[in-house]
Amino acid sequence: MKAKARKSMTGAAAVITALAVLAGCGAPKTDSGQTNTYVAPEETNGVVNGTNLEGLPIAAEPITLTVGVSASSSSFQGAWEDLDWIKQLQEVSGITLEFRVYNSDEDKNLMFTSRDYPDISFNVGTDKQIQDAALGGDIYQLDELIQTYAPNWSSFLSENDYARKVVTLSDGHIYSLPIVRDEPSNGGLRDQWLIQTTWLNELNLDIPQTTDEFYETLKAFKEHAGEGSIPKDVIPYYIYGITNNVGGALDVINSFGVEVAGERYLSTVDNNGKVVFNFANEDIKEPLLYLRKLFQEGLIPGECLTDDWDTYITKTRSTPAVVGSYHSYQNPDVTNESITAMGPLDSGNGKSPLIRSQTNHVLRNHFTIYKNCKYPEAAMRLANLIADPDWSIQAMYGMYGDTYLQKNEDGSIVMLPYEADAQGADSAPMNRVPFLLTSDMFEKFSYAEGSAQKQRDDAIKNQYDGHIIPTSNLYPNVIFSTEQTDRLAELSTDINDYINTTLSTWMLEGGIEEGWDAYIEQLNKLGLEEYISILQEALDAFNAN
Template identity: 30%
Template structure:
């Protein structure tokens, strides 16, 4: 038996063993100790107020967590109180992201899903769109049983926009995370190097060129070696082209220009940006391994143990990247481009919105109970407790009506503590914009630090091509188009930067993209954009 045949037999046997296990563990409302194990009688269900049901009922909820993160979040006091107040007991099935892809394939192939699926790491747009018959349309449930979410959608239309599928219905519930910034990656520079060389932080692309040149030639780390790398990343981050008006928040190679979707790798701004980057590369101001290194290699340079060797890059926050050298780095305002304007990658409405945070499947016997349970998550206090941790455990509710975060236990980072104590990024949430002024975060670390740094660039954030939704047919066509087109664009980007020749090669580059089906790709992206913006 050959290796490939052997593997397929192993997979088949694994599937045969796992499917019954998955099925017995996931279907229906299980009950014990007098709890309801079937559909709730109409007289036991309360359409408003608490408890949701007069007699206890159990919902089976599946969620996926990163790696071996486990299920400590289930001990969140708010979740415990929710169970008591609603009479809805949750039987959690917590899966690891490490083996979720295989488990998910088996589940979808079996045609049997759990009652409720929580968190956008569980099922993607294409998983849902290609298996719509497994999921309940939620519009009527929102209208009848979810006043909190309904009010949130009226106050913040993005909540409805991001949740509406191509057929005009809502199959998954959204989230608006609390206290998120508007900017994504921002320019970060080694301030200690600037001070040593008597330089100011760069304000324009000409300044940046001069600073990078000084970093290369004047030994700013003081170790007597020519080991400084003025700029280093994995590939060329599109954030490096921000001064030329290029932003790509959702990695689609699309941006909005004059209110219309544009494919920027064929734009004049992109061409001018690559010409400028080629000049920097040809003078040794960019990492010579820019297009050949992976994340591990880049991280080793950012955290070089003997001395800092990277001068400039675009990052979320300096402390997330530069390790023990973090104190030497500072975030600076966006750099002005050739037109004198500044641009920053992000979203003017905030990096807060997500979809696919909760799905109710057709296998749920009490969908109205699940809908009312989910609606409890859409209050301000519920949202912060499911993002950071419970009031009294992680969050302190102050006498003046504000909320602040407690210090994590010794030996634990704040971020790790929040993941341990809450659903964190996953699950339904809505913190209203007006409520956010009551949340007081430390400006020195984590989420609070990012909000401080955000002030440097948020007025320059360009409207991004949104996180649109595609139809089943579009999902079938997209991979074929993007695989060839993206590969070619990335290859030519590296070539234009390392070898030059963009002026001579530009027309042929455009022609080849058109031959590959760029027009069809643009139509799919534009149709999806038009559907997204037409949602009212």
């Protein structure tokens, strides 16, 4: 696989050069008095500092890079050095990779506080840690390195304004590259709204299309407990709390045409660029009253407001099934025979029902070069190689061949049938490396029939297309200053605790209409206006970047 630039880097160079100009002439000083600016060594016969400027291998002489990585939280992911993708990356690039695995946040904190850095890192470091290391002169500004050695990234950032904003710090410079997974079947939807079709068939019921029909269906599940395959201890509808991003009741609220994201700071952005705090919006009273009715009639169990994640998974994944409807990223039944995606539901209030997407298609801090790295040119060319379309798709879904992916002569790629996530054990690092998967790459990509991703892709196209909240209305992945981060943490603790406590009381005891004004008054006392102003300030800076 020969690494090729996606496009000419002329336009990209102009954008990245402009960033340096906006940041001010000359290299900015760090807290340590050093600069993070990269200064290119002399070129000799197409070689700079042991690095070939073009072609493969990248290394013109033996090069070893230490790579900081986070320990996997998933049991299916194999050791880095055992993955075929890593082995072939080393072989093609001529660069030996030695991995330092950080097993906990404490290990990562120690790396930054001790300043005992690897040469590069994949997805190690919070915004604050990266910003502090930049101020300390410990990591390279990547602007010049991207422009000179990474045409894939340079071209992408010049053409994708959102991604450029995500990775650019307040000084106008880039200190880390992101992971980009602009895959419609992934970020194009948060949760599917699932329902037990086996039970519907036994009761001769159709898939609900409206909130009223959903209510009647849940009542039928409860009334027919112990009949057919519906268990005596049936849970008609189960949610993981109200405000939780995964498994929560947010898409019930969205069904009433009220934009509620939940992903970041319980806030969305209106069409005028103003932050809307979702749980101070009076429009949510209608869907909250609907949810209260479901709790009051025993269609949602009260314990779901306090159950932990393991309990949620156990109940919704039990065999035989005990839960009639719930929300989940994946449908455990890829055949759609016993469980299928439904909704969003029409509430009858005249507003179009909505459902959530995600803003995880561009996530920063996935590739950093530390100042102790002796071969920053080779490191950046390695990042450019990873961003090649072939390398990126194989990083996520496994190597070309007879097991995971098949690449055809016309450039189309077919996923072969294999057990979900099996590629992580021996073939692919998956979303742990800074790959670059743009949406156009999936126009010629076919998921395996019967795969979880195929089922999700079909659900988006068949159930949710036209109802998904636009990404532009979701609060973006902004960069906060240290002061903003600290103050948001202080405010959000009290605000979120109060919201969740109040919502739980309303679900179990009622009082939504009577208590609304006092609820808003208390939110303001807890600093909601300041909270929103911080979000707005950061959003304005992000948009102006």
